[in-house]
Amino acid sequence: MKQLWWLxxxxxxxxxxxxxxxxxxxxxxxxxxxxxxxxxxxxNGDPIANAQVVVYSPTDAETPWQTGTTNAQGEFTFTPDDxxxxxxxxxxxxxxxxxxxxxxxxGTAASSSQGLNKVVAGSAAIWGFVGTALFFxxxxxx
Amino acid sequence: xxxxxxxxxxxxxLGTVAIYTxxxxxxxxxxGTLEIRANGEDFVRQGFVTKDGWQITFDQVLVTLSExxxxxxxxPFDPEQAEPLQAATLVTLDEPVEVDLAAGDETxxxxxxxxxxxxxxxxxxxxxSLMPAPLVEAPLTLMGTxxxxxxxxxxxxxxxxxxxxTCGDFIGDDRKGILEPDDTAEVEATFHFDHLFGDANLPAxxxxxxxxxxxxxxxxxxxxxxxxxxxxxxxxxxSEADYGKLQTIFSGLGHVGEGHCKAERVEVIDRGAEEGAE
Numbered sequence: 001m002k003q004l005w006w007l008x009x010x011x012x013x014x015x016x017x018x019x020x021x022x023x024x025x026x027x028x029x030x031x032x033x034x035x036x037x038x039x040x041x042x043x044n045g046d047p048i049a050n051a052q053v054v055v056y057s058p059t060d061a062e063t064p065w066q067t068g069t070t071n072a073q074g075e076f077t078f079t080p081d082d083x084x085x086x087x088x089x090x091x092x093x094x095x096x097x098x099x100x101x102x103x104x105x106x107g108t109a110a111s112s113s114q115g116l117n118k119v120v121a122g123s124a125a126i127w128g129f130v131g132t133a134l135f136f137x138x139x140x141x142x
Numbered sequence: 143x144x145x146x147x148x149x150x151x152x153x154x155x156l157g158t159v160a161i162y163t164x165x166x167x168x169x170x171x172x173x174g175t176l177e178i179r180a181n182g183e184d185f186v187r188q189g190f191v192t193k194d195g196w197q198i199t200f201d202q203v204l205v206t207l208s209e210x211x212x213x214x215x216x217x218p219f220d221p222e223q224a225e226p227l228q229a230a231t232l233v234t235l236d237e238p239v240e241v242d243l244a245a246g247d248e249t250x251x252x253x254x255x256x257x258x259x260x261x262x263x264x265x266x267x268x269x270x271s272l273m274p275a276p277l278v279e280a281p282l283t284l285m286g287t288x289x290x291x292x293x294x295x296x297x298x299x300x301x302x303x304x305x306x307x308t309c310g311d312f313i314g315d316d317r318k319g320i321l322e323p324d325d326t327a328e329v330e331a332t333f334h335f336d337h338l339f340g341d342a343n344l345p346a347x348x349x350x351x352x353x354x355x356x357x358x359x360x361x362x363x364x365x366x367x368x369x370x371x372x373x374x375x376x377x378x379x380x381s382e383a384d385y386g387k388l389q390t391i392f393s394g395l396g397h398v399g400e401g402h403c404k405a406e407r408v409e410v411i412d413r414g415a416e417e418g419a420e
Contacts, residue, residue, distance in 0.1 A: 056317075061264060061317060061320055062317050062320050087217070087218065089218070091313055093313060093400055096334075096400055097400050097402070098313035098314075098399070098400035098401055099222075099313070099401070099402070100218070100220075100310065100311055100313060100401065102217060102218045102220075104217075
């Protein structure tokens with residue numbers, strides 16, 4: 001029975017943008033992006049697809065910074081703004097139930113990675129999920 | 143004016159005795175108005191059809207909330223993790239408050255429990271207790287009508303869960319609890335009564351309907367077209383399995399919007415009985 005959600009976070013670096021310099025010499029430019037992937041699944045391993053996702057930045061806890069839905073594998077990826085250190089929040093909702101995960105980012109590289117490790121270890125969010133795979137409006141009063 | 147966390151300020155409201163306590167860090171912290179609300183959602187105000195086909199309408203859904211506390215937590219509290227709630231700022235209602243979740247029509251706001259002066263900041267956790275006697279006989283009373291085919295049942299269920307709900311941040315279409323100086327914000331204790339009766343809009347094999355009690359077990363207890371039962375009555379008259387299910391359902395009633403809560407049993411100590419025994 002699809003009873004529990006597991007919500008995890010994977011942080012990754014995307015390295016790209018190698019390109020040649022103009023004619024006056026060899027050169028290359030490497031750039032990177034820091035991405036966060038949130039993935040959710042039921043306790044039987046089935047991904048939670050098409051769940052509503054809202055990302056909030058540390059600078060504004062009230063206004064959605066990015067919205068989207070999980071893909072067929074229950075994943076949602078975003079690239080946080082590295083100029084906004086602090087607690088990034090990701091809220092995942094489906095069928096009248098939801099879960100928020102806090103992702104601390106920023107500070108020194110060491111503290112940031114430690115923070116991420118703690119988040120990955122500590123944010124495997126498991127909660128009792130009731131409902132269907134369809135987005136279900138509870139008819140609640142906001 | 144607010145004092146250090148080891149001390150408490152007793153707030154005065156409405157010219158009566160102290161009704162809430164604020165604990166905050168900074169004596170000069172700006173404040174706003176925090177509205178603490180309760181919501182039974184459209185299930186309570188508009189009624190719904192249970193998993194076993196009963197059309198339920200509520201006349202009253204009385205809830206007595208005790209030890210209502212709103213917190214500013216850092217790190218943000220997660221009720222599904224082992225880490226305890228850590229709050230530098232909190233606001234606690236000192237007295238239990240009874241509200242009717244069925245009051246108002248479908249356009250009404252969630253029911254106001256209390257509006258209090260509170261330190262500005264982000265209230266991202268909420269807790270409250272449902273505690274029976276000696277505080278109140280039944281902290282949760284459901285009164286209404288159940289109709290199915292040609293049968294109509296007037297019911298009054300005086301329920302006595304003894305639970306503390308500790309919840310994280312509100313989850314819904316909008317965020318709540320972000321209190322700016324001289325402004326107003328709200329936090330909400332949400333009650334999901336579809337967990338008790340199920341929902342005909344969901345498939346029968348849906349997790350919610352599988353774990354809900356429905357109304358049939360209550361309908362079997364009806365005499366002369368009506369049902370009036372206390373928690374003790376239900377313990378005697380429901381099957382052991384159904385009563386056990388009811389106890390489990392109580393733990394799932396409390397939410398913050400769509401966000402989940404940790405539910406813990408609380409023991410209510412009758413100080414008066416203890417002193418009388420001595």
